[in-house]
Amino acid sequence: MSKRFSLKNGIIHILLILGGIVMLMPFYWMVATSLKSGGNVTKVPPQWIPNPIDWSYYSTVWIKVDFARYTFNSFFIVTLDVIGTLLSCAMVAFGLAMFNFKLKKTIYLAMLSTLMLPAQVTMIPGYFIWKSLGGLDTYMPLIVPSFLAGAFGIFLLHQFYKSVPRELFEAATIDGCGPWRVLWRIYFPLSRSALSALGVFTFMGAWSNTMGPLLYLHDKKMFTLPLGLLFLSNDTGVQPQLLMAGAVIVTIPVIIIFIIAQKQFVEGIASTGLKG
Secondary structure, three states: OOOHHHHHHHHHHHHHHHHHHHHHHHHHHHHHHOOOOOOHOOOOOOOOOOOOOOOOHHHHHHHHOOHHHHHHHHHHHHHHHHHHHHHHHHHHHHHHHHHHOOOHHHHHHHHHHHHHHHHHHHHHHHHHHHHOOOOOOOOHHHHHHHHOOHHHHHHHHHHHHOOOOOOHHHHHHHHHHHHHHHHHHHHHHHHHHHHHHHHHHHHHHHHHHOOOHHOOOOHHHOOOHHHHHHHHHHHOOHHHHHHHHHHHHHHHHHHHHHHHHHHHHHHHHOOOOOOO
């Protein structure tokens, strides 16, 4: 029995390793291409290991193509998006989970129904609203909505707060804690794993957002990394190495954030009931 079990595990591990290699190949090829020099990109058969290694394309895309500015812009927007999403969604989810009021269920279901609306439906109305408010060529359309609580974040945290024993809320209330104090002193720290999961989702969504900046930003100095990479890829004379170097710069922060927050992310998904 143990032999069969170990053989089964061995086969599963081999398949997982092969699957991991297949999924890592595009990223490896992207990095390898960014380090190739001259005509090595078009060599047949392809050169799997760059020789010689050329780092000059990274300095070119960072300084001359102005990816340094784009990186700062992206981090500025993403940081505020994550902060706004965590704070606003925590407050709304806590209110829906802990308090009873008229039409509570109707409001919650109406809010959840917005998850079925594709972003394209609100794109044009949103553009004209921000145009009338003077928000074009500013970061306001990309930042302000995150402080208004999104449906997905509310749902995620609402699921977690509902799983916390209500006796904890009642005990804190009896001890003289008001709703705000209960939220920030008790429930907010308890929901660290769920908040981490929501933070990772928000970071990845905001970091890779191309349509929003493309719609609202026209000043090149305000571009984000995905938008800068889009315009770089549309340049017919651009070298493949430059494009791949830019893609690596865009990808690395997402990988770093996921590695750092992986444990909390998995715990958050499990605790909120989103696992498949």
